[in-house]
Amino acid sequence: MTCIRFTEFLLFLLLLLHKVYSDNPEPAVRAEGEVIEMGYCFGLDYIVVYRSVPEGDQLLGNSSNKNMPNTPPADLQGRTHISNDPSLLGFQISNLTLLDSGIYRRECWKNQTIISQKTQQLTVCKEQIESEEIIVSKDSKGTEILCNSSAIGSEGTSVRWYHEMYPSYEPTLFLDSSVSLKPLELAGLVDVRDNGALLVFNNMLQKTTHFKCLVMKGINCLSFQIMHPPDESESKDVFVSLGDRVVLNCSIDEGDQAWETPLGRIDGDTRDSPMYISADDFSLVIPAISGDYTGDYSCISPLREMHYLLFLCPKNKVQEKVADQGENVSLMCDFGQDVSAIVQWHRYGLTGHYEIIHDSQDKTVLVPKDLRGRVTLSEDGSLLTINDLQMSDGGKYLCAVLKTLEFPGNYTDYDTDYDEKDTVEDEMDKEWTESVECIFKQEIILNVTNSVTPIYTTILVVLLVLVGVIVTVVVVKKRLKRKASNMDIKMDMDPGCSERLTALD
Numbered sequence: 001m002t003c004i005r006f007t008e009f010l011l012f013l014l015l016l017l018h019k020v021y022s023d024n025p026e027p028a029v030r031a032e033g034e035v036i037e038m039g040y041c042f043g044l045d046y047i048v049v050y051r052s053v054p055e056g057d058q059l060l061g062n063s064s065n066k067n068m069p070n071t072p073p074a075d076l077q078g079r080t081h082i083s084n085d086p087s088l089l090g091f092q093i094s095n096l097t098l099l100d101s102g103i104y105r106r107e108c109w110k111n112q113t114i115i116s117q118k119t120q121q122l123t124v125c126k127e128q129i130e131s132e133e134i135i136v137s138k139d140s141k142g143t144e145i146l147c148n149s150s151a152i153g154s155e156g157t158s159v160r161w162y163h164e165m166y167p168s169y170e171p172t173l174f175l176d177s178s179v180s181l182k183p184l185e186l187a188g189l190v191d192v193r194d195n196g197a198l199l200v201f202n203n204m205l206q207k208t209t210h211f212k213c214l215v216m217k218g219i220n221c222l223s224f225q226i227m228h229p230p231d232e233s234e235s236k237d238v239f240v241s242l243g244d245r246v247v248l249n250c251s252i253d254e255g256d257q258a259w260e261t262p263l264g265r266i267d268g269d270t271r272d273s274p275m276y277i278s279a280d281d282f283s284l285v286i287p288a289i290s291g292d293y294t295g296d297y298s299c300i301s302p303l304r305e306m307h308y309l310l311f312l313c314p315k316n317k318v319q320e321k322v323a324d325q326g327e328n329v330s331l332m333c334d335f336g337q338d339v340s341a342i343v344q345w346h347r348y349g350l351t352g353h354y355e356i357i358h359d360s361q362d363k364t365v366l367v368p369k370d371l372r373g374r375v376t377l378s379e380d381g382s383l384l385t386i387n388d389l390q391m392s393d394g395g396k397y398l399c400a401v402l403k404t405l406e407f408p409g410n411y412t413d414y415d416t417d418y419d420e421k422d423t424v425e426d427e428m429d430k431e432w433t434e435s436v437e438c439i440f441k442q443e444i445i446l447n448v449t450n451s452v453t454p455i456y457t458t459i460l461v462v463l464l465v466l467v468g469v470i471v472t473v474v475v476v477k478k479r480l481k482r483k484a485s486n487m488d489i490k491m492d493m494d495p496g497c498s499e500r501l502t503a504l505d
Contacts, residue, residue: 024119025103035096048064057105075099133227133229142200152196159195199211213227237356246293246310248299251282314438320444329446343358344359355368404436
């Protein structure tokens, strides 16, 4: 074995040993100044976070004793935050620096027992290059994926490539040019060129595969970039109330397919789940909604993704509205005139789901084509008016009112002596402690009647009456004429009358 090959073998072995002894940490990449969240603990007692240092595990945060919070290491003071909300415990490091790169472990505890833990290998880079969409080649030249960085090729630089593939979507290192230009995975599928900066795939890529490249110089990360396939996924908001039956559609694809839900993964075996998958079209059926079902649902397959976000709303009685074709109609959403609320209007479409008409927070939402120019809204969005009603406008409409909730005091800044105000960090903290909740839902059934029909009916009745009168007059005249004709015949046939007149003469 040559010296170079032996060196490559040792480096490769060190990589493997590093993965084994670091409890298979999940790679996490951030740019300087950004924030990392070490995962969440849902409905548990407390969260504990450690950082791996040469001396062993270094405690960064422990929420078990709220009266005596510990102080983080000096380099993290003023940058660590922990959630105190028992339903959503989490740990956060803000304003990241290059020195924050390392291995971190988060533990979730309940009843003095570790319920779950997660280990992350954090790499902080100087910058993030703008992400790019993967253009899949349709000819025989292969699909090329290029890591964009002017530093590639300079002395001491190397490239690390990760991929995230269905169904786990866990970042996996498959190439490190400092070790070898031969990929650890995807052998036979990819050619590595330009010192690891260019990947050329010989076969068609799966539409759900994402790539990430890191440009390294020694142990420091200079930049990272994400390459993603075209976004062909669909995303829909679904507003439900307690006890509702819900069906989330998903077309059947060939190959592995599954639903990711707040209650876990479902791939067809639903013996231990209150939900089940329809055998006809792989739709997910929830027989009766409860509070446990709210959250993100994804139907994932190698070809496409369908995403749903379920909101639990108060239940209100369905309203009915009747209006004539050609008139204007106003639909009311009486939610209390809260100016800070987000108001959305939806219409039940042919797809079996509501399509959005208006979002008071998102001005990019377009009114459906058939309603454009005919829909007006009040300033607060509570009143939707449809002008010049068409028969096709009839159907179900839904108004949903969302409220952004903040959780005051649900995180602790461990650096109690840190008084400096950082606007960027405050905004990051705000995003981390916000949640969106549905506070009002109103369904309205609009019935559009054809106002032209009564006019036609009246005209038809008048015509029938006129026809009847004309027929009656004709019949009467014919009878009178026939009667007169009969009388003339009788007078002509009386011979005695002529004889008597002659005798008188």
